[in-house]
Amino acid sequence: MSSEFEISRSITIGQYVPTDSYIHRLDPRVKLLLFVVIVVAIAFNTSYIGNAIGLFLSLYLFWASKIPISYGLSGVKPAIPFIIILALLQLLFQGQLFSGGKVYVDYGFILITSESIRLVVVSAVRFIEIIFLSSVLTLSTSTTQLTHSIQSLLSPLKKINFPVHEISLITTISIRFVPTFAIEMEKMMKAQASRGADFGTGGWWRIIQRTKETFPIIIPLFNIALSRAEDLILAMESRCYTPGGNRSSYSVYKTLAKDYLVLLVGLLFAYLLIFYPFPF
Amino acid sequence: MGARPIIQVENLSHTYMKGTPLEHVALKGANLYVEEGECIAIIGHTGSGKSTLIQHFNGLMRPESGKVIIDGVDLSKKKVDVKTLRQKVGLVFQNPEDQIFEKIIGDDIAYGPFKLGLPLKEVRERVKWAMSVVGLDFEQMKDRQTFALSGGQKRKVALAGILALKPKILVLDEPTAGLDPKSRNELLEKIKRLNREEKLTVIFVSHNMEEVAMLADRIYVMAGGKDVLCGTPKEIFTDKEKLQLHHIGTPETVQVLYRLTDLGYKVSVDAFSISEATEEIIKVLHGTKEDLEDVQRV
Ligand SMILES: Nc1ncnc2c1ncn2[C@@H]1O[C@H](COP(=O)(O)OP(=O)(O)OP(=O)(O)O)[C@@H](O)[C@H]1O
Numbered sequence A: 001m002s003s004e005f006e007i008s009r010s011i012t013i014g015q016y017v018p019t020d021s022y023i024h025r026l027d028p029r030v031k032l033l034l035f036v037v038i039v040v041a042i043a044f045n046t047s048y049i050g051n052a053i054g055l056f057l058s059l060y061l062f063w064a065s066k067i068p069i070s071y072g073l074s075g076v077k078p079a080i081p082f083i084i085i086l087a088l089l090q091l092l093f094q095g096q097l098f099s100g101g102k103v104y105v106d107y108g109f110i111l112i113t114s115e116s117i118r119l120v121v122v123s124a125v126r127f128i129e130i131i132f133l134s135s136v137l138t139l140s141t142s143t144t145q146l147t148h149s150i151q152s153l154l155s156p157l158k159k160i161n162f163p164v165h166e167i168s169l170i171t172t173i174s175i176r177f178v179p180t181f182a183i184e185m186e187k188m189m190k191a192q193a194s195r196g197a198d199f200g201t202g203g204w205w206r207i208i209q210r211t212k213e214t215f216p217i218i219i220p221l222f223n224i225a226l227s228r229a230e231d232l233i234l235a236m237e238s239r240c241y242t243p244g245g246n247r248s249s250y251s252v253y254k255t256l257a258k259d260y261l262v263l264l265v266g267l268l269f270a271y272l273l274i275f276y277p278f279p280f
Numbered sequence B: 001m002g003a004r005p006i007i008q009v010e011n012l013s014h015t016y017m018k019g020t021p022l023e024h025v026a027l028k029g030a031n032l033y034v035e036e037g038e039c040i041a042i043i044g045h046t047g048s049g050k051s052t053l054i055q056h057f058n059g060l061m062r063p064e065s066g067k068v069i070i071d072g073v074d075l076s077k078k079k080v081d082v083k084t085l086r087q088k089v090g091l092v093f094q095n096p097e098d099q100i101f102e103k104i105i106g107d108d109i110a111y112g113p114f115k116l117g118l119p120l121k122e123v124r125e126r127v128k129w130a131m132s133v134v135g136l137d138f139e140q141m142k143d144r145q146t147f148a149l150s151g152g153q154k155r156k157v158a159l160a161g162i163l164a165l166k167p168k169i170l171v172l173d174e175p176t177a178g179l180d181p182k183s184r185n186e187l188l189e190k191i192k193r194l195n196r197e198e199k200l201t202v203i204f205v206s207h208n209m210e211e212v213a214m215l216a217d218r219i220y221v222m223a224g225g226k227d228v229l230c231g232t233p234k235e236i237f238t239d240k241e242k243l244q245l246h247h248i249g250t251p252e253t254v255q256v257l258y259r260l261t262d263l264g265y266k267v268s269v270d271a272f273s274i275s276e277a278t279e280e281i282i283k284v285l286h287g288t289k290e291d292l293e294d295v296q297r298v
């Protein structure tokens, strides 16, 4: 009960946890590339077995990067209401689109078949897998590493005048600021609660009440976000940051044999997820 | 001073980000006891857990282990009327920026009274009163934007926002940080008056020992998430060993008096209010011949 206002505890995206595991020491570019490829593969896979394997993989990655799985689970918890609502909506209203297989319920516009159930279950599991995977990626990769790897993966686009550096900077700043905003939101809620606002008096399942409670925080949070952005600009400019400038980097990443090995295994895995005809 | 306990903290512990790789133990077995109408100072090094401790007083944090009893309400119980508690215990944060969320000063200060469901007229009265206590001009400041304020003005607005709740217990986290000497003294006088005249129980965190010596009935010293020392300013500031052991600073007056004793003058080091210290020093200056000879021998 002591965590009424501890939102930051359940934000696992954008929080770097240095445990110096095998995963941490992988080439960040390999990690990022595999992340993208595997997320796409998971999005393609519609079988129960395939997604079970994907879920298993994402849990394994937590274990391999020496980050407690309970921490990963706490990142999924706030998403549970959304997953449930989404699943219900899909189950009730999208049955017609994905009819097929055995028919369980056929009542007016509601059509529930084994195929539509599969769709619902698989998309919920997919959602969880993707939260897990992105958590592992950001938990095991520092902001600098992420920036560099986005930049180097996108660098071929420089030829067509695509602002690679700017895009990678923007991406990493936004990821980096997720936990920061969780902390700001926590403070805002504490400030309002201290002066008589109701927060956290209903359980997490009382979605409407909890949603209403968040409205008065959102606008001040925007103000904070803007002033944070201004501060960041000042901080960067005072260290002589110029957009578009040519800069060298302090750490140079070398892709070693083990990185290629991991890359190979990962690509193979993604290939299987997409093309292997899982029986179930 | 009433002898009724109003805040009791027993063996309180708190861990931030518990159960995550980033967990951090901020409190480990802190104790505190405050009687109604007292003025208590909490001092201690940066990171010793002062802010964490005081956030328990209005139920923003709940005891993870140990006990917190506020005016007879046990906060370790699951069902606590936090709304009433937060009206009773006004907590001013360390960072005023964290506390102000409305766009206009007047709205921000009125937020608490509105939430209490008071009629408009009463709300207005309270805002006026709160602003006058902290030394903000009502007519001039009520329509100013909150983001365009100086640090010290923000601090005043934040304090006014809490005072407008008319709390029974006022908890202040470094209330004078960032204020100029004049506003600082005015504010301290106001706090003192609220404590002495309106019988408000005041608990404040401070790094400024002059302030502590001037206001506090008793001092709690925190170190490493625990209370390591407690006593009246006299007891704390005259215990040289403990001061050194816990690296506690002393008011400048005490420092001067200690220097004088080190040099062999006979002064009492517990005279740390400015007027008392002045008297001691005058005594030294007008000292008798014998005293001076004594000093020369040393
Ligand atoms: N939200 C948080 N998450 C994680 N750790 C925290 C958080 N807030 C505080 N801490 C840690 O808890 C410890 C105690 O913090 P606290 O703010 O209570 O210290 P303090 O005594 O008020 O210090 P100061 O004099 O600097 O205000 C510190 O080591 C701090 O790093």
Ligand SMILES: [Mg+2]
Pocket (backbone or CB within 6 Å): B050, B051, B052, B094, B173
């Ligand atoms: Mg503090």
